Amino acid sequence: MEPVYISVIGGGRCGAAEYALAEEVGRLVAEEGATLVCGGLSGVMEAAARGAKEAGGVTIGILPGHDRTPGNPYLDHVLTTGLGHARNLAVVSSGDSVIAIGGGYGTLSEIGLAAKIGRPVVILAGWRLQNSEGTQGVWYASSPQEALVLAREAMRPAQDAPGGRGSSPG
Amino acid sequence: MEPVYISVIGGGRCGAAEYALAEEVGRLVAEEGATLVCGGLSGVMEAAARGAKEAGGVTIGILPGHDRTPGNPYLDHVLTTGLGHARNLAVVSSGDSVIAIGGGYGTLSEIGLAAKIGRPVVILAGWRLQNSEGTQGVWYASSPQEALVLAREAMRPAQDAPGGRGSSPG
Amino acid sequence: MEPVYISVIGGGRCGAAEYALAEEVGRLVAEEGATLVCGGLSGVMEAAARGAKEAGGVTIGILPGHDRTPGNPYLDHVLTTGLGHARNLAVVSSGDSVIAIGGGYGTLSEIGLAAKIGRPVVILAGWRLQNSEGTQGVWYASSPQEALVLAREAMRPAQDAPGGRGSSPG
């Protein structure tokens, strides 16, 4: 079976609640046997990597600068890009699906880029999006467990994709 | 006085209503004496460039590929990048402010990137965003005229920035 | 007729001889009616833009950061990218041909990127390249005038491309 990659995105700073959510998501990603990809920095990125490592998973961080030192300590592999915020495209492209937890405009750009290139996006906390044309390809989860279920289902071939469930902002 | 650049973003395909809005925005950008920057393709990008040219303005398109031919016919200057969707960062970075008209996930990524790097974003149609931390730096306009007023005010130094006016999604 | 763009690349610092060469190249680019594209900074980039402006041409600078202020004073249009050295790809992609004058490794990366995507490269000063597979698509000129002649010929359809003339490093 092909290895699965899941990108977890969110703020470089976050509160305790989001940190706990991200850590739990990371743990579940690892328990699925998927590789966790993130932006490599602190906050949600660190928490997700930490959770994945605690569960024995593999973690990869993709940093915006040319310097590896800002990488959090829970990364197995640290890549640097020198691309600034354009590295966001590599972060979401590398995942078969993307889970967003909180975050600000950087995370919003990643949600947009991910959905634009066809990566399913599951938002667990933070952004709520409305568009007159709908928001196909973006789902909302109310727990880490549901986020993983939605991500797994969304990665299936089209005919098996999740239905309206959780697909419109509350 | 320093020249002002305004980036107009939106879908590569759009309906007649958005086309008309974008054309009017382009016209107003030119009448302000600002240079119009866009992603160079069809739809909203074309309409904005067309409006600006009709009003005697200057238009620049920044394309995703290495080929200049997809550029719309209303561009004075066409740059190619070969960066795919990462060219979105150059489109919004090049504007002193950004006006969004409709569009899908590519436009959403541009809204996120623009706000992340501190470019004021005025949404005239399309996306409505909610975030628990608020959406500072993003405004909503209900007409092309209001969009230009908000963009102009937001480009001023911080102490003169627009207040709550139009700043929360309807 | 389609507008022609010529990208001039070289060091952000340079000596008087290279500055004079670049200024003369810029002048000739403008006299050809071509738009001059460059990286927007000082040194060769400034000199080329200055020469083009002195001859009444149009100049565009594509900067690596998000800040327009490092742009030299001879640019009609200044775009910012936030892409760091990846903006080099946009600089060379935007030209129908590329003329290199001196420069260090940044310029070398631009020569490589330009030739990789099929843009003819004329080296007027600086780098000399050898490769066991040859260096097709790169020419060497000994004067600004010859650089423009080679660039013009190289932009023609394949059957008219310049022959061995000037095509191997001295």
Added chain:
Amino acid sequence: MEPVYISVIGGGRCGAAEYALAEEVGRLVAEEGATLVCGGLSGVMEAAARGAKEAGGVTIGILPGHDRTPGNPYLDHVLTTGLGHARNLAVVSSGDSVIAIGGGYGTLSEIGLAAKIGRPVVILAGWRLQNSEGTQGVWYASSPQEALVLAREAMRPAQDAPGGRGSSPG
């Protein structure tokens, strides 16, 4: 001790001799305990990854598109970027040093980008570079073993960096 990353660059197609060289370099990278980073495709990239895997090493490929399938079968981790040739910057940035084996203009761009951002470059086969300002930071090796020795020495703090040894093209 901090993990070490070595990027191996070269053509997506190559002859048997270069394939063998790259495979041997990959093997030596793994035996040093370093992680091998490459562009993920065929030719030299495949050979280097293959050699590293044969020696029990860890391999990472960074692809230009959004699709993971062009990745060669010897990669432990495959990242996609959607950045086209701008992904070259991420490939060389991620290495503490860079070893070049053959290749054409894409490889040349990587040599330039690597040296520009201060990554030592060891050329084992292919390009020979001359510049009036010298080619500091680029070394030439005549065997895989020497390439690894030079890369290792060049990664040390400045006062320990390799001297003229191998530093000028033959």
